[in-house]
């Protein structure tokens with residue numbers, strides 16, 4: 145079977161993202177299939193960004209096109225935008241240029257909004273919810289009987305129908321993702337987070353807004369540190385990757401796993417620079433781990449505390465409190481690591497006082513850490529996107545903020561009441577400050593454009 149795996153548009157004005165989901169799928173297909181991966185984002189700056197995909201479909205003549213819908217309408221107001229329309233155009237183009245092919249959808253955005261995608265995109269033959277390594281090969285064998293495969297959306301008498309939740313994949317037992325199907329260079333040129341690697345899947349935390357536990361579960365499934373570092377070595381030696389991002393939900397839970405990965409990197413003498421998302425609770429960032437992070441090439445602690453105020457942290461069901469957050473920037477300073485945060489504005493329970501506490505925290509962290517504090521934080525302050533299948537969504541329905549039947553695909557945010565005007569002002573000021581600082585750094589040639 146000829147299988148073309150297509151990564152649909154990700155956020156149009158953000159970094160490129162190496163399609164590791166598709167590269168994992170490709171690694172788990174039987175050798176009898178002819179497989180290629182095509183990332184439409186590599187052509188997004190062309191006057192007609194759809195043209196290369198059309199050419200590819202005509203030349204490759206796939207039997208199956210697997211389209212990865214990773215993001216949808218991820219618009220962070222004022223920062224970047226993407227939309228349903230480019231995804232729809234891409235799917236329609238595939239249908240037109242490869243009329244013989246079955247179109248199978250998957251990816252995180254598809255999984256979050258599966259039924260809606262199936263309704264809005266009649267060109268999709270089937271869709272696969274969640275992780276695909278074990279079930280995509282099964283589905284290819286069962287395209288005429290998709291109801292035999294768990295976690296599949298298909299059409300029964302024209303109506304989108306789901307076969308029911310699949311079990312999670314045995315993550316530790318997976319093969320490495322294929323690295324020969326998409327060149328790394330454009331991604332390396334794009335940003336320091338564009339090439340990714342996963343050490344675990346799933347998240348033990350319960351933050352009310354997050355949809356990752358719906359997608360991957362609360363059980364943390366880990367890989368063997370030796371296998372992870374083998375893969376980093378491959379990236380380094382065979383593909384010229386010197387900088388990467390760990391695509392885990394949280395890197396430092398469990399702490400010992402994180403330490404073991406760092407220790408293995410150091411033991412092997414691998415000089416990779418990397419970053420990841422970290423949990424803020426002080427006991428998940430002991431000095432032992434911080435020391436290993438520093439030695440193993442981690443340059444940036446990226447935190448998503450969402451707020452700083454204890455009352456708000458309780459509302460968001462975070463596992464840490466204000467004192468832990470102060471610890472995070474003190475720890476970053478002590479170990480000379482860069483640090484950045486992302487915050488929600490006007491989350492459930494927000495008032496002027498909590499908003500003030502948040503801004504005060506940012507000022508104090510910057511003063512404490514100096515240039516170790518990345519001003520990128522200023523761009524990462526936004527109202528919460530309401531994701532389906534999250535507790536925030538239930539709350540939004542209960543409080544009447546969104547209609548229970550709203551499809552949420554257009555991106556709805558928790559941003560009620562008068563504070564939304566303060567939010568708009570804070571965002572505009574923060575973005576202005578960020579851009580001014582960036583411009584200043586460029587003009588005075590003080591370093592790279594990241595501030």
Ligand code: B12
Pocket residue numbers: 154155156158159160161162164165166168169209210211212213214215216217218220248249250251252253272274275276277280337338339340341342354355356359360389390391392393
């Ligand atoms: C790591 C990560 C990042 C990293 C990526 C680094 C890198 N180099 O890869 C960075 C920091 C860059 C990032 C940025 C953003 N991200 Co992000 N990210 C993630 C995260 C946590 C993991 C993604 C990943 O690498 N997974 C590992 C691979 C192996 O899994 P996968 O891609 O899902 O593929 C599997 C399945 O989905 C399926 N599959 C995938 N494609 C297909 C296709 C077919 C045909 C089939 C059958 C199956 C299938 O099989 C694969 C193997 O199991 C996800 C959350 C999550 N739960 O996945 C969010 C997530 C994808 N990100 C999200 C968002 C919103 C963003 C940002 C917009 C955030 C921001 N405001 O800046 C940006 C957008 C970036 C861009 N350029 O578009 C959302 C997207 C949801 C949406 N609204 O559409 C997610 C789902 C998080 C969430 N729940 O909100 N992100």
